[in-house]
Every structure is written in C-alpha cells, then in structure tokens.
Amino acid sequence: MFDLTDPVFNPYASEEITPPHTREWAAKRKLARVLHQLNELAVTCNASVEEIEARTADLQVVADSLATAPRCLGTLAFVKTGDHGNYGQINHELNAVGGHSNPLAPGLNIWLEGAVAHGVARCHHAYEGPPGFVHGGYVAAIFDQFLGMAQIAGGRPGMTGSLSVRYLRPTPLDTDLTLRAEMAETVGRKTVMRGEMLAGGKVTATAEGLFIEPQRPLQTLAR
Numbered sequence: 001m002f003d004l005t006d007p008v009f010n011p012y013a014s015e016e017i018t019p020p021h022t023r024e025w026a027a028k029r030k031l032a033r034v035l036h037q038l039n040e041l042a043v044t045c046n047a048s049v050e051e052i053e054a055r056t057a058d059l060q061v062v063a064d065s066l067a068t069a070p071r072c073l074g075t076l077a078f079v080k081t082g083d084h085g086n087y088g089q090i091n092h093e094l095n096a097v098g099g100h101s102n103p104l105a106p107g108l109n110i111w112l113e114g115a116v117a118h119g120v121a122r123c124h125h126a127y128e129g130p131p132g133f134v135h136g137g138y139v140a141a142i143f144d145q146f147l148g149m150a151q152i153a154g155g156r157p158g159m160t161g162s163l164s165v166r167y168l169r170p171t172p173l174d175t176d177l178t179l180r181a182e183m184a185e186t187v188g189r190k191t192v193m194r195g196e197m198l199a200g201g202k203v204t205a206t207a208e209g210l211f212i213e214p215q216r217p218l219q220t221l222a223r
C-alpha cells in the first residue's frame with residue numbers, strides 16, 4: 001500500500017510536501033485550502049447577520065453545483081477508477097488528518113529520517129477545545145495519524161488497536177506543533193509506537209499507539 005522504496009512516490013521521504021501528482025489533485029488542494037480557510041472564518045468571523053446570510057447563499061450555490069458532478073465515495077472508489085493514482089497517492093490527498101486535499105485536515109506533514117518520524121501540524125480556531133487551546137480529540141487524531149504513518153517504516157503496518165495520550169499541558173492554537181515518534185517494540189503483527197508533540201519547544205502531549213496488522217488486507221475490510 002505504501003512503498004517507501006518507491007523513488008517516484010514516497011510522500012514521507014523529506015520535509016518538503018510531496019507536490020500533487022496530477023492537475024486534478026492540484027485543483028483539489030486549492031479547493032481544500034479555500035474550504036480550510038472558510039472553516040476558520042465560520043468560527044471566527046464577526047460579520048453582520050446580513051453579510052453571513054448573503055455569503056452562505058453564495059456558498060450554497062457553489063455546493064449545489066459541485067453536487068451535480070460524479071462522485072467517488074472513499075479512497076477505494078477513487079482507486080478503482082484507475083484515473084486518480086494508487087492507494088498511497090490518494091490517501092496522501094484525502095486522509096482525514098493528513099490529506100493535503102482534505103479541508104478537515106489540520107495541515108499535518110510527516111517525514112521519516114531513518115527510524116525516526118517527524119511531523120508538523122497547525123490547528124486554527126476551528127480546532128479549539130479549552131479556550132485558546134486545541135481540542136484533545138484533535139490532539140489524539142494527530143497522534144493516531146502520525147504514529148500510524150510512522151509505523152510503516154517497521155514493514156508490518158496495521159490498524160490502531162489502542163491509543164493512549166498523556167496531555168501534559170494545553171496545546172496552543174495557531175502555533176506550529178512539532179511531532180517526533182519512534183518504534184518502541186514490534187512483536188509479530190503488533191507494533192508499538194511512542195511519540196511526542198511540542199509547541200514552542202515544550203512537550204504538550206505524549207502518546208503510545210499499538211498497531212495491529214490485520215489478518216485480511218485493508219482493501220477487503222472495506223467491503
């Protein structure tokens with residue numbers, strides 16, 4: 001599913017974000033950036049009610065127009081068409097936490113240096129939980145995706161069986177969050193990953209994730 005030895009497509013080879021591999025994904029990344037901005041504006045703008053109602057009507061026209069186009073429901077549906085890239089490429093675009101074409105994703109970038117995984121994420125105000133800080137569920141989601149990608153280097157990637165997060169101090173909004181993870185243990189189909197999240201050089205949370213290689217390939221689980 002993710003071939004780290006593929007010189008053409010290894011999205012985790014360097015800190016530089018892998019560019020979109022087709023015009024379609026370039027266009028979808030642009031769409032996602034606008035929607036990501038709108039997500040933040042939806043929770044921060046203090047415009048008049050009239051302005052909000054007018055702009056919402058504009059956006060509804062755009063949404064209704066896009067809704068008339070053909071759709072692929074899920075990564076595997078995109079894979080099946082044969083026109084959008086392989087699973088790794090499509091996941092790199094659409095993943096809920098790390099996808100560059102997914103407006104929900106908090107801008108998570110991941111790269112591997114040998115056995116160590118690095119990452120950066122940044123959560124704007126739509127991700128607020130406690131006042132001024134990132135919602136703990138999003139901190140956990142970032143760890144899930146980050147540790148989940150970092151385990152690929154172990155060669156037997158799996159699904160999250162359990163994820164334990166220790167919240168040491170509140171994680172600030174609108175701040176670069178740096179991530180680091182290493183494999184702690186691997187036994188058979190089980191891989192244990194440990195990681196930490198830092199803001200301004202201080203660790204805000206640590207996490208341990210157990211990933212279990214499924215007995216059946218992921219593609220068949222989706223059916």
Ligand SMILES: CCCCCCCCCCCCCC(=O)SCCNC(=O)CCNC(=O)[C@H](O)C(C)(C)COP(=O)(O)OP(=O)(O)OC[C@H]1O[C@@H](n2cnc3c(N)ncnc32)[C@H](O)[C@@H]1OP(=O)(O)O
Nearest residue numbers: 001144145148149157158159160161162212213214215218
């Ligand atoms: C091919 C994969 C490619 C992946 C692509 C990489 C990217 C992935 C993206 C990642 C980022 C996104 C991440 C996401 O969002 S992944 C989404 C969140 N996770 C899930 O939805 C997983 C749902 N669960 C399952 O599918 C199955 O239960 C799994 C696959 C996890 C195990 O079902 P399987 O039938 O295989 O298990 P088994 O019964 O043979 O047990 C095997 C061993 O494991 C132990 N055990 C089992 N469950 C748990 C548990 N929950 N905690 C602790 N231990 C557990 C069990 O005791 C036994 O140990 P032992 O007796 O041998 O000592």
